[in-house]
Amino acid sequence: MARQRPDSPPLFEIVDYPDFSFEKRAIARGQWPVAGLDEAGRGPLAGPVVAAAVVLDPARIPDGLDDSKRLTLAQREQIFSQILATALGVSMASVCAEGIDRSDIRKASLEAMRRALCGLPLAPKLALADGRDVPPGLPCPGEALVKGDRRSQSIAAASIVAKVMRDRMMTGCGNVDARYGFEIHMGYATARHRTAITTYGAVARWHRISFAPFRNGAAENTPSEDEEQIL
Template sequence: MPYESPTHRVERSLRATTGAKIVAGVDEVGRGAWAGPVTVCAAITGLRRPPAGLTDSKLVPEPRRSELAEELVSWVSAYSLGHSTPEEIDAQGMTAALRLAAVRALDGLPERPDAVILDGKHDYLGAPWRVRTVIKGDQSCVAVAAASVIAKVRRDALMAGLAPEHAEFAFEDNAGYPSPVHRAALENSGPTPYHRLSWAYMDALTRWKHLKRNRSEPTEQIGLF
């Protein structure tokens, strides 16, 4: 399906209307996964022409996505990744976990952004950050698209690195998202230490649903993300 290349229109608007000199694009990956962290990337790109083919990571086919991510980490002015662990997701809920990961990513940048472009319609970041939400920002905004690709490739690689510990889950293929193989492994073996135990899928696991957590239950940090 044809798509329009992302532009710097929103970045230019923020510079003109707010005086922002440093604008970061922010996007997340892993929100809908059953296992693994939610990962947020913050990217600062300036107003330079981006690498060819840049768009929402879901529209970039493999292996071009991995190649593009490697180009982007050299092309962007700066980028940083932040993660929230499955334990933090279980304890705090997804909105709070997204904010935690986003703040970690933004705090990891060498300079504090004057404004943030956040993909989607919901501002999960909030004060004190100056936020502009953009629906489908990962397709229309250069900085958000760059963050989208870097976040996707880096989180996929993280999940592939966990795969040998639990080979039956095929994390290298599904990155912790629902799939037939993933579902079958859950039914047979139960959740791993990397699963989100407060999620509704646990209710369908007859043998394992006693492991389901409520958000108020304390959890140990496994410290891998």
């Protein structure tokens, strides 16, 4: 028997794309400028974690802002250029693989976001951070938004900036050492990357030695398709 559609309307609309509503409420409270914070690169076996802070111009919000993982490479690059051309402030910061190994990826991600916020050319009155945690040590109040890159356009803009900049950094690593294919998988644990690690060992200062499989005995080396064209 087919299930009948209920007559009553839904209690709330499910929104799965970012808007400017969090920022508008902050403006109404007198908290402006508002910066969005996000990071890229928590999961890879190699490379830095990169964070970005973005203060959008409410009158010039780029079209197509979304979670960077839901955009194609071409879309990210196009919107990245629009963000740089229209935003009131953009800043990027990173924590290298050695810094991640000295603490942990969560702390390193939050530290990268803090550095990015502090690098803005204007002083925000509120920071909207993607995730469950507000980075410690911010120079302004912060609010954590779970899945913030799908809820706040400022966070979505930061996610795009962080992703584009990190991908460019990993492409540079691939140009220096072609054995690992960093320019293809961006340091994620694809089959090609794992095979290269098994064959050549880890690259000092590039690979995160505190991550598996390195804890299981992979040797370090010096610098000298694959699955998921990762996000």
